[in-house]
Amino acid sequence: MNKRLALLLLALLPLIACSRQEPPAAAPAATEAAAPAVADEAVPADEPAAAADAATTPAPATDPAATATPDAAPAAEAAPPAAAAPAPGAPVAGVDYVLIANGQSFLPLNGKVEVVEVFGYVCPACAQFQPLVNGWKNKLPANVRFTYVPAAFGGPWTNYGKAYYAAETMGLVERTHDDLFKAIHIDQTLKGERGTDSVADIAAFYGKYGVDPKQFASTVESFAVNAKLNKAKQWAIRSGLEGTPTIIVNGKYRVLGKTFPDMLRIADQLIAQESAAAAQ
Template identity: 65%
Template sequence: MSNYTPTKFATALLLSVLLAACGGNDAPAPETPAAEAAGTAVEPTTAEPALDAVEGEPALADAPGGDPAPADPGAPAAAMPADAAGLVAGRDYEEIPGGKPLEPLNGKIEVVEVFNYVCPACAAFQPLVNSWKARLPADVRFTYVPAAFGPRWDPYVRAYYAAEAMGIAERTHDAVFNALHIERTLKGERGEDSPAEIGAFYAKHGVDAKQFASTMASFAVDSKYNRAKQFIVRSQANSTPTMIVNGKYRIKGTSFENMLENTSAMIARVRAQGSAAE
């Protein structure tokens, strides 16, 4: 395992993102504002993917074209009503039409993070997620859902599910971010990591490299890959990281910290409404 702390990780990651933005790599990582990586008041998004439509699921659509009508400068600003949890629709979250959870809730409140290891913003977000999810109550189920938002993201969707199938996802999660964004022993957007190279990395964490690469191409991983894609399209999660509660609420925020605060508030609201048992 790599020897680093969350604080050192975040600091080093910020430096690497700043350097990468000026580095002129042939295949640069998705652009991430430096302020976002530091957790300041910006919209926490990374990539704008073009997901193919999945059979039986709606495709993501571009926003309608045309210039908006000019606002009347003399008109008063419309009030944005907050609910009992202090959340404002459109500002703090968006309700997902026809949204469904990834898994049956079975009395739990589901929180999904749509992410990918290649995403620099996800790497900056991860230390905050680690601290936040460690304090989640027992009625909350937290699940990572990896997104294939580009050809070099795809292998890491398969790598996550292969690691999960082989029982090492939890202990290797932070290490993969570190290898891609700090140590740069894996290439991510800077090149192309083959299944054999990815398998060799995971072999350092107690599995057979060839078996890992084979598992990445297995039917079980294909099934989870397709299910993840369906969930992401259905949830209209078109950037990473994205937090989704019960498949119904896509959380927004002015910073990574604020996004987690809003996720906590939505958990409290769902619990108060008694909708965890749906």
């Protein structure tokens, strides 16, 4: 039995060695070039495949190693992977943003870079995002136009979306936008998604800012406001909206991001990218 066991172990040793050699074989070329033995070691005559690989890999024209002896060629081969690496922090499609097929801006660009936040007053995440957006949008370059677009997902979302456009029509957005989030999510004087706020309930909130609640309610139900909300809904659908808050740049890029600050970082990069393209 001992003799058979010994023979079995001897048979398995080559398999174990191959397994342990796999990680070094898969290591990047830059790591291999860092080993002094590779740079100094000549290619044996009985390894034509390795010699062929070395012969068919050209050295970079700007690298001094291009005029060096063949022994220095392996060290020079590490340069192309390093040069081909993407620029640090550059936004990546499918990771940082979604490229919207046939995307269109919400409003005519007129030489501006458009940044849209699709939001909902009843959305808790939008309420958390709003303080960050306030500080960020106030520092945007002069060539950037920031626009709020309310999402119309039905139920209370629709009434509050119409309330946004009624407030816009009556010049109330700047004074009421943050306060409405506060009324729903902090003070809870309005229900948001916790119940049903009638148009009269919402109009009473805006009445605190010097407008006639009845006039506000009438504006909410007007043809112009309904047309604006319908346009916003159709644009959000075409843009592939999946949730709120969502940032869309120039109607082309739907920002992803892992956190709210990350979303704004990516938006900044896309704004810079679109500004540079417009300047050309």
